[in-house]
Amino acid sequence: MRILIATAGSRGDVAPYTGLGAELRRAGYDVALAATDTFAPLVRDAGLEFRCLPGDTRVRGGTGKRELMRTAAAFITDLGQGFADAVDQGTDLLLLSTTTAPLGWHLTEAMGIPSLGVYLQPTAPTGDFPPVVTGSRSLGRLANRATGRFALRMADRVYDQAAAKLRHRLELPPASPSEMRRRQEQAEWTVLHGFSATLVPRPSDWRSGLKVVGNWWPHHDESERLPTELEDFLCAGPRPVLIGFGSMASGDGERLSEIAVRALRHAGLRGILQAGSAELAADGDDVLTIGDVPHALLFPRLAAVVHHGGAGTSAAALRAGVPAVTVPVTGDQPFWARRLAALGAATDPIPFRSLTAERLADSLEQVVKQQAHSQAAAGAAKRLVTENGAGQTLKIIQQLADG
Numbered sequence: 001m002r003i004l005i006a007t008a009g010s011r012g013d014v015a016p017y018t019g020l021g022a023e024l025r026r027a028g029y030d031v032a033l034a035a036t037d038t039f040a041p042l043v044r045d046a047g048l049e050f051r052c053l054p055g056d057t058r059v060r061g062g063t064g065k066r067e068l069m070r071t072a073a074a075f076i077t078d079l080g081q082g083f084a085d086a087v088d089q090g091t092d093l094l095l096l097s098t099t100t101a102p103l104g105w106h107l108t109e110a111m112g113i114p115s116l117g118v119y120l121q122p123t124a125p126t127g128d129f130p131p132v133v134t135g136s137r138s139l140g141r142l143a144n145r146a147t148g149r150f151a152l153r154m155a156d157r158v159y160d161q162a163a164a165k166l167r168h169r170l171e172l173p174p175a176s177p178s179e180m181r182r183r184q185e186q187a188e189w190t191v192l193h194g195f196s197a198t199l200v201p202r203p204s205d206w207r208s209g210l211k212v213v214g215n216w217w218p219h220h221d222e223s224e225r226l227p228t229e230l231e232d233f234l235c236a237g238p239r240p241v242l243i244g245f246g247s248m249a250s251g252d253g254e255r256l257s258e259i260a261v262r263a264l265r266h267a268g269l270r271g272i273l274q275a276g277s278a279e280l281a282a283d284g285d286d287v288l289t290i291g292d293v294p295h296a297l298l299f300p301r302l303a304a305v306v307h308h309g310g311a312g313t314s315a316a317a318l319r320a321g322v323p324a325v326t327v328p329v330t331g332d333q334p335f336w337a338r339r340l341a342a343l344g345a346a347t348d349p350i351p352f353r354s355l356t357a358e359r360l361a362d363s364l365e366q367v368v369k370q371q372a373h374s375q376a377a378a379g380a381a382k383r384l385v386t387e388n389g390a391g392q393t394l395k396i397i398q399q400l401a402d403g
Helices: 011-026 037-045 065-086 101-111 141-169 177-186 228-235 253-267 295-301 311-319 333-343 357-369 371-385 389-402
Strands: 002-006 030-036 049-053 093-096 115-119 191-193 210-212 241-243 271-274 287-290 304-307 324-326
Touching: 002 011, 002 065, 011 030, 011 037, 011 311, 011 389, 030 037, 037 049, 049 065, 065 101, 065 141, 093 101, 101 115, 101 141, 101 177, 115 389, 141 177, 191 389, 228 287, 241 253, 253 271, 253 357, 295 311, 304 311, 304 357, 311 324, 311 333, 311 371, 324 333, 324 357, 333 371, 357 371
Parallel strands: 002 030, 002 093, 030 049, 093 115, 115 191, 191 210, 241 271, 241 304, 271 287, 304 324
Antiparallel strands: none
């Protein structure tokens, strides 16, 4: 069976699928992963075929809502045409991310290729929580479901132009994104969610076909080791704190680096700054700056992690049993940050715009020097160890193939 996984977005939207793809490849499937060109090395390092999707996920120009909508719609339209190019007649199964699913449904219809959703975020409306992209707190069950439906309608608007162009190219009759979504829901289209029920239990009011299978962990070579300079720093004193914002906060590095160093020294802690898109950097005997390293290797060696609340980093910290201080920036990050806090594995989130050295130092002192957060993180880690998201997904695909 030839499987194509299609995703788009930042590194956190791509890396989990490298682990899933590697698991499927070990089971004997021919696996390709389609993503934007930036992630070609990441995909190939996992032993997967890479297929290029067009587009730049960085937001340019104005940051008003209308400008953001126009930018997103243009990106999605280009993505749809490139996605059609990436799918060949030999493909037997499409695995579609949250971003690519509303495009993949049209390809499924035109080419007769079966598909499954492989989502990193819960998107189906539920009374249990508000839509993850709004960043809002719970408004009550009825309001949560209503705002969830509204969020889907707004997302459909972003896909309007892309769907029209893609269906014209595929010689399909017109069908709006909202109509396609309704078709999938009525057919109880299967969506596998790659996060832990420890962090987000499956809502009881979800329809049949929506499953929570556990995390898909990014692939890394088992022989890989931490850089010598980092290993030496870890061994030179008490466990340090890692501070990083992933693909967030581009251009804000100087201010964030100063805040990080002041907070670490105020709290009396050693620190590692992960450069990321913000380009954090600092020098000193008690501070080290690093680039990308596998979370699975580094996180178990830390006292705490300060991060932006991305789904992947949140899960990696839990897996390592390490408490966190979250500084959510945008999108679904406030949702995951609040989930970690509700578990007791993190302090209350510090909104990015409210971040100061004083607030960060207070949270670091709390999360490192009080045992409650560490104990909660360790308890969650024990539950995550029992889950196998990639294995669960493999079983479902095998059942589909047998059927």
